[in-house]
Amino acid sequence: MAVVPQDTHKKNGRAADDVVRCLVAKIHAGEYPDGSQLPPERSLMEEYGISRTVVREAVQTLSRQGLLEARPRYRPVVRKPGYDAAISALENVVTHLLSDQNGVRNLFDTRIMIEVSLVRRAARHAVKEDIAALKAALEANEAAIPDSDLFYQTDRAFHGVLYDIARNPVLPAIHSAYVTWLSPQWSQMPRLPQRNRENFEAHQRIFDAILLRDPDLAEQELRDHLDSAWLQVCRTFDQDRG
Amino acid sequence: MAVVPQDTHKKNGRAADDVVRCLVAKIHAGEYPDGSQLPPERSLMEEYGISRTVVREAVQTLSRQGLLEARPRYRPVVRKPGYDAAISALENVVTHLLSDQNGVRNLFDTRIMIEVSLVRRAARHAVKEDIAALKAALEANEAAIPDSDLFYQTDRAFHGVLYDIARNPVLPAIHSAYVTWLSPQWSQMPRLPQRNRENFEAHQRIFDAILLRDPDLAEQELRDHLDSAWLQVCRTFDQDRG
DNA sequence: CGCCCTTTCTGGTCGTACCAAAATATCTGC
DNA sequence: GCAGATATTTTGGTACGACCAGAAAGGGCG
Structure with missing residues (x-):
C-alpha cells in the first residue's frame, strides 16, 4: 500500500521516469536555460539510447507539470514554472x-x-x-x-x-x-x-x-x-x- | 451521450486530450467507480477509434495527475484522488x-x-x-x-x-x-x-x-x-x- | 480439492511509417 | 541584390505492428 520510492534507478518498468529525472536535473542545473527549446525528440532518443515513445512520454510528463511548454508542432520550450504553473x-x-x-x-x-x-x-x-x-x-x-x-x-x-x-x-x-x-x-x-x-x-x-x-x-x-x-x-x- | 471522439478531430493536435477529458468525465460521473480498473488499452483504442499510442498518452496523463494508479504491469486503477494526491x-x-x-x-x-x-x-x-x-x-x-x-x-x-x-x-x-x-x-x-x-x-x-x-x-x-x-x-x- | 504448469492477457518498449505544419533552404521575378 | 514565392528538410503527432515480461486465468495431475 505504501508506495515507497526506493532506488531511483531501479529498472522498474518506468524507463521514462529516468529520462524525466535527468531532464529535470538538466533544466534545474541550467543546462537547458529558461526559454530555450529542447533538442528534437529524435536527438534525445539517440542521446539516451531509448525509443521515441519513451522520449515523448517524458516530454509529455514535464509538459503536463509545467516545466515544458509543448505546443502542437513546435519544439518544447523550457519554462521555469511560476507559482501559477503549479496551480x-x-x-x-x-x-x-x-x-x-x-x-x-x-x-x-x-x-x-x-x-x-x-x-x-x-x-x-x-x-x-x-x-x-x-x-x-x-x-x-x-x-x-x-x-x-x-x-x-x-x-x-x-x-x-x-x-x-x-x-x-x-x-x-x-x-x-x-x-x-x-x-x-x-x-x-x-x-x-x-x-x-x-x-x-x-x-x-x-x-x-x-x-x-x-x-x-x-x-x-x-x-x-x-x-x-x-x-x-x-x-x-x-x-x-x- | 456517448462521447464518440470520431468528430473530435477538430481539436488541434492533441487527440489524447479528448480522451483525457472523456475519461475524466466518466470517472467523474461514476461510470468508472473508485477502485475499479480501467478497460485494457486495447479495448479503449477500439472504443475510441484511436491508436494505442494515444490511449497510453491519456492514461499516462491521468496517472501523473493522480486520477489513476498505474503500476507497471497492472490494469490502471481508478483513484478518486485525495488532497494529498494533488500535492x-x-x-x-x-x-x-x-x-x-x-x-x-x-x-x-x-x-x-x-x-x-x-x-x-x-x-x-x-x-x-x-x-x-x-x-x-x-x-x-x-x-x-x-x-x-x-x-x-x-x-x-x-x-x-x-x-x-x-x-x-x-x-x-x-x-x-x-x-x-x-x-x-x-x-x-x-x-x-x-x-x-x-x-x-x-x-x-x-x-x-x-x-x-x-x-x-x-x-x-x-x-x-x-x-x-x-x-x-x-x-x-x-x-x-x- | 489443491498445486503446478501452460496459455492468454496486458502493459512497457521498440521500430517503422506517414502526415501536416513549421523551419529552412532554394529559386524566381523585379 | 533582395523580397517574396516555392521547394525541401525538419519535427512533432499518430498509427500500426511486433516483441517482451510479468500477471491472470485456465487446465491437467496428484
Missing part, C-alpha cells in the same frame, strides 16, 4: 475534489483562513502604498456597482490587492487559484446592483478596519463578508437543485 | 520553486501564516478532544527530547495536530506538503538535545496559550517558534556555503 497542474484533481458541496466548502474555508491572515497582516503592517492600492481598488469597485460584470472584476481585484500586500509571490498564485476553482460556483449567481452595493460596503468596512489598524475588526468584517458570500452561493445552489 | 502532482514544479533560498523563504512564510491561523483558531475554538490530542502530542514530544530522530517525528506530529483541529481535510494535506518540501532544509540541521528542549518548550508555550484561550499570545508564541526554526535553518545553510 494549473492541479486542475483535474481539484475538479474532482470540488465535485461535491463539501469539497467546495472545505476549499472556501481555507480561503477564509488565508484572507483573514491577510487582512490581519494588512491591518498591522500595511504601508502607504498598500493603503493607496486598496483605496484605488475600492473606488474602482464602487464605480462598478451598476455593472455586475465589471463589479465582479473589481471585486476580485480588491481581494487580489490583499494577496499582494504580503509581497509573497506564492499568495497571488493562491488567489488566482481560488478565483479559478471557485468561480464555477460564483458565476451562476444572479448579479444585482443591490448585492453589489452590499459587497462593496463590506469591502469598505474591511478597508476602514485596516485603516484603523484594528486586526480583530478587520478579521471580523472579512469573515462577515465571506460568510455572506457563501450564503449567497448556497442559496443559488439550493435553488438550482429545488 | 504530489506538484513535486517537480515545487522543486524548481524551492531551488533558491528565496523560494524556501516564501513557502515558509506561508506556513507561518497558516499555522498562525491554526493556533488562533485553536485558541478560540478547540474542544476537549483537541486539547487532549495536543497534550498527548506534547508529552510524546517531551519524552523524545533525548532522541533527535524521534523528536523530529513528534515535532511534526505536534504541528500536525494543529492542522487537524480545523477538521478541514485540505489542511492535513497542506501540512504534509510543508513537511515534504521543507524537510530537505531541515534534515541537514544538526540535532541537539539542547535544541530539542528549546523547541519542546516553544511547543509547550503554544499549548499553554491555547489553553488560556489567548489567540494573540498563541500567535506570538508560534511566530517566535517558527522564526527561531528559520534562523536555525539559515545558520545551517550559511555554514554550508561558507
